[in-house]
Amino acid sequence: MLEETVLIEFNRQIGKDTWLMGFRSADLASLAKPGQFLMIHLDRNTKDPLLRRPFSIHRIQDRNQLMILYKIVGKGTLLLSSLKEDDPISVVGPLGNGFTISGPHERPLLIAGGMGIAPLFFIAQALNKIQKHTIKMFLGFSTSQEVVLVDQLKGLNIDLSLTTEDGSLGIKGLVTDLLDEYLRQELNKKPVIYACGPTLMLKKVAQKAITSNLRCYVSLEGCMACGLGICQGCAVKAGNSKDKPYYYVCQDGPVFSSEMIDWRAI
Amino acid sequence: MLEETVLIEFNRQIGKDTWLMGFRSADLASLAKPGQFLMIHLDRNTKDPLLRRPFSIHRIQDRNQLMILYKIVGKGTLLLSSLKEDDPISVVGPLGNGFTISGPHERPLLIAGGMGIAPLFFIAQALNKIQKHTIKMFLGFSTSQEVVLVDQLKGLNIDLSLTTEDGSLGIKGLVTDLLDEYLRQELNKKPVIYACGPTLMLKKVAQKAITSNLRCYVSLEGCMACGLGICQGCAVKAGNSKDKPYYYVCQDGPVFSSEMIDWRAI
Amino acid sequence: MVSQPDLSVNIGGLKIKNPVITASGTFGYGNELTPFYDPSLLGAIIVKGLSLKLIPGNPPPRIVETPCGLLNAIGLANIGIEAFIEEKLPSLFKNKTPIITNIYGHAIKEYAEMAKRIESVDRIAAIEINISCPNVEQGGMAFGTDPDTAAMVTDQVVKNTTKPVIVKLTPNVTDISTIARAVESAGAQAISVTNTFLGMSVDVATRQPKLANIIGGLSGPAIKPMALYLVHKVVANVEIPVIGLGGIMDYQDALEFLLVGASAIQVGTANFINPKAAIEIVNDLTDYCLREKISNINEIIGGLKTNGENHEKIGDKKNK
């Protein structure tokens, strides 16, 4: 865990409101595990936006280049998108626990909704190196203009099924529809699920995994002030623990095994 | 008086912490008089800095290009300097009264300290067109690195004396030293003084003008929230008026005849 | 064709065509911003706070910017009520858009006297009482910090006018509900929440306060969460309409105040930053209603969705 001011190497739009940013830091890259995240401060001469913003580590390249994939949803991300090559940003990380990577004989099933693809790309990279079975992935967006990274994912030797809500590309529907279908037919394959995306999507996936008795890791989001375990802002209701009523997404997560969370509270 | 979002045409450093910015607006240019100012909002996706910042109209060119000359002194001006060609800024203006231009037979004496040159350049342009006598100017900076615009001023056919406080260029000392010297020798020429610069410099100039019985116009600064006469923030103590205890720099000024101000209150 | 939404609201008997009002002290004497738009398009205009006689105001510096805020110590500078009525009022727009005068005094009888004077002026539609100023008869604490004093000021104004009386509360109190209920009982037809928060700022280089007056009032986006909380609290504690203000910069901010129950809103500091702020809020609220298929703005007022349970923490009297 460290704080470093890095210079932006590139920052470009790759889809509707979707941007890819890269910067170099050998230290951060050597520490980073799939599923971990960074807290980024725009370090401009302004206190508005005030807080750092959390972003998953999307990809690591050449052992020292880190990338984040982000969507413009508010003022912080809008400001981020206005930054140019060589602009400095302060990065704190890597933060959080990261994914527990399954053994070489398991059958990983990756489920990503929208920007949920950001951390899943990194885990796909990692799984790709060790996995015997093909990695299956369900990737959903709301519309074709938002679809990104399909070619790169195929390059990772992934068996990819794409959905869009409006049917403008791939299968019409939600990624969770694909999951239902898949489990109806191939539940016996006992896939290990890795999921990231909107909270309600994760809830569906997790509840499905619990009832189907499958191992399932979800990467949650939460409102974060610090990312460091000091503000207790990022609470999420614990599903199983008696003396730990809340988990903190930044410290105990962002990756949780599905049964750890009290999904009714979400 | 209007509000317009203009695109920056250029924004470049021309001296130590000193920048020149240009943008086009036929409407603003057609209304602008020397001595008037603009309230500029950086219109980014931030509320910090919150308020507009006032800048004198420095120059008008081609009937539709306006320039401001500014110094980086805090976060607003720092942010301003980070803007690039084609970035939008919102401009309100032209504001304030502007200088009363002397008749063709008067002898104008322009006195500028530091960024005080910003509005005086515009008045020099205007005087140059109508004046019979040479325009005299005393221009002071603290050090040679800050000196800007000397060539352009000479191009306007101005008899220019330059001072720096550290003597690194021109005469060592303050512009007010030059004024003392000049008035000792040429008081009989009855120059009409136009001055802009740090408040204490203006105080010296104004008091000198008053005791020497010379017409003198000073362009004052003041802390401004609106620039429009609605906040009453930019008060300056009136020197002569009974029922008007304060003038408002944005409305009654920024240019004042020296006897209008209560200089003891400054 | 879609019909225009009805934005009109009723502020204690004063019906205004839309809920956007200018805040006192941030809109001059009413026509300074006419180069930018026609102020009669707004719901109402509240002009600069007026006192019985001209007040010169504080020495400069009177304002300083703070993070997302503006600290001011204008010192209630104004030309006096008589000069306003004689010199400014006649030149203001002539249509029916209400003009509201904001008044303050240093003693209760000054408030009463001003109310009497205003009563005879047809063009003034309502009176907003500023009770955030020091009560010189009682040690200088602001009128608005004590429920009894606040009620007495209100009572004296109400007794001397037939026009709607709006009391503008100060946020610098332990329990704003008590003050709100006191002025309601004293006859106020509406309440404005909030005036500025006390603050100061120091210039580290000179080691001097940045304001000549040392202390000032904080306004702008920085105070919005606090203002919103106070509005929510007052709404839950009185029956009369509440006008919300504090840091409103755009229509989304305005909607936050309407949702917590403000019947109208005032635009203050925003006028300085964007001279068209108030009229843009009117237009954007209209567009919002069209987009969201809201035919009457009253559908939004108080429309905050809470799970009831927590709502109780704020107020006990009213249940929406």
Next chain:
Amino acid sequence: MVSQPDLSVNIGGLKIKNPVITASGTFGYGNELTPFYDPSLLGAIIVKGLSLKLIPGNPPPRIVETPCGLLNAIGLANIGIEAFIEEKLPSLFKNKTPIITNIYGHAIKEYAEMAKRIESVDRIAAIEINISCPNVEQGGMAFGTDPDTAAMVTDQVVKNTTKPVIVKLTPNVTDISTIARAVESAGAQAISVTNTFLGMSVDVATRQPKLANIIGGLSGPAIKPMALYLVHKVVANVEIPVIGLGGIMDYQDALEFLLVGASAIQVGTANFINPKAAIEIVNDLTDYCLREKISNINEIIGGLKTNGENHEKIGDKKNK
């Protein structure tokens, strides 16, 4: 060679090597930020507010950003005083840098009981009392809003410990001087000003409050001018040292508080934005003193230059 400036200050008997302290609730249990720097380089550490028993805290969302501010409703979540002493304290840095516990209760006897427990723990150097929380025995108004209640809490803690007692005031009161004088009389050795300001925020899209708890406490740069004013006011009204906090992001902000008379400062929200904020303030204050040829930081404390006259408006008791 220039000698290092003396940054040490005395907080009601607690001598600390520099005036930079971490604010409760913004520094975890004390060692979370060790990856970034050695916390024992700070003047003192105030840990997360502790209660007698574990408190789960509020449901999420617990935080929301506002203009230049942070609104939180953590709900005082903590592991309880016993777990802190048993599990967290032993692993904290071992040198002499004071560790201060911030405590709160829902009834006066809970405060007393915690003071007793802490008295037996050598490693804890002082107690900061949070009186901004609701007094369930008295209708839920915060202990800190009434001078008598504030004094009673203080008295009970002081009676049960020999360690210095710091009382942390709430800003949500009409007259903070009264509360400050009350806790001073009750035996407090120092006063911290200020805790957070009440606020709320609404999500216009969902029409719901952004915090599950509806109401939260505002911190960060937005509150700095108000916090500074309150510190200035309290300093003028008590003899005991005042610790200033509220929106301090860098050493210049810290200097503003020292100049108005704070004997030390706390760094809160800034820790979230820049994990090195507190240590950078220590280093930058050192550099500042060297640059300005200040050999002892006490030369700055209370060094605000005013023209006297206006100064009186704030306090009457003390003259610097």
